Amino acid sequence: MEDRSYHHGDLRAALLAAAEVELTEKGVEAFSLRSVAKRAGVSHAAPAHHFGDARGLLTALAVEGFRRFLATQHRREALAAADPRAQLVAAGLGYVDFALAYPALFRLVFSSDRPDFTDPALCQAGDDAYAHLADQVTAAGGGPLETAAVWATAHGLADLLAAGRLKTLATLPPEARDSALAAVLTRSFPGS
């Protein structure tokens, strides 16, 4: 649609896109609803009709974040061998990929209480992400405890790398870094 008319046409999508830019540039803690509206070329109260309040907008963004989180993992898995073990490692590498490619979204989804995590859509998206990991662990012959172990390892690596800590790994060339990550991930799963 044109951005000419009084009625925007697809303001909801435009606001979501603007919100992601805002989030990426300013971070979760300096996120401003009025600034998002300004980016979308719309009045400061316009977002309210589509998302209720700032929390609602960030909740919708978090849903999109989870979606992209899974997509990033799938991309890694498609490049890996078919056996469950390799798929599990690929999922872990995708976990890290997401944190490094979209650090602001990563923060929003995993280290923020601004989104409403009781929202049905967000719950669903989060459960989907967890289910994917649990399925992979199960396929590789693991149980709940192994799921926790793999998840924690992947999450720890991703969070520390995205935060700029773990310079030991961050300064490595990509392939060396990936193999180091794979080694750590593999180790977290028993019976290797």
Place this chain on the structure above:
Amino acid sequence: MEDRSYHHGDLRAALLAAAEVELTEKGVEAFSLRSVAKRAGVSHAAPAHHFGDARGLLTALAVEGFRRFLATQHRREALAAADPRAQLVAAGLGYVDFALAYPALFRLVFSSDRPDFTDPALCQAGDDAYAHLADQVTAAGGGPLETAAVWATAHGLADLLAAGRLKTLATLPPEARDSALAAVLTRSFPGS
């Protein structure tokens, strides 16, 4: 000192204490400097003289957070066997203890960009915490890569548990939970 006089006497400490309460009750993202001043029974501009701005106050709080982080680990280590391996696991358990006992401080220190991490005192405190972990890994016969592995595992467990994810482990009774955590931590270190 009395809270009677015009000059507070120890306002800096009082503000730090009030800031921690504020942080615990409202979280990093809803932290308000004026509210902290109100808690301390002082005008809204009083904190500026001691901490410069809100960032300065949160930076000072983060330093205290790192201090308490190390203290929590030391408490676990004192209860563990003397051998390096057991000490390393104890440090990991202390990592988790801290995240669960002071989730807001944990967020401030590890998942926020509000403190000024270029501040000398905060850098020092962070380096101290890292050095402690690195020393433990070295004592147990590990190198930089092992440090990264152990750190990521402990951090992932702590962060996910503090965020209320990982219900598998969170619902376990304390001793069972600790032994499960110890198993995951041990696994992250090679040659067990």
Place this chain on the structure above:
DNA sequence: CACCTCATCTTGACACCGTCAGGATCATGG
């Protein structure tokens, strides 16, 4: 085609926030 209804968007107001400037208060040392 004319009209009406309702979703959509704007304007304006309010309370709260962080920060700065300037004034009030008090402790301390010459």
Place this chain on the structure above:
DNA sequence: CCATGATCCTGACGGTGTCAAGATGAGGTG
């Protein structure tokens, strides 16, 4: 005893989220 400086307060400014009320226009109904 008084002056100086550290400490704290008051008041103001721009920015933020949210609510109420009004303007706009799209789509269905007569």
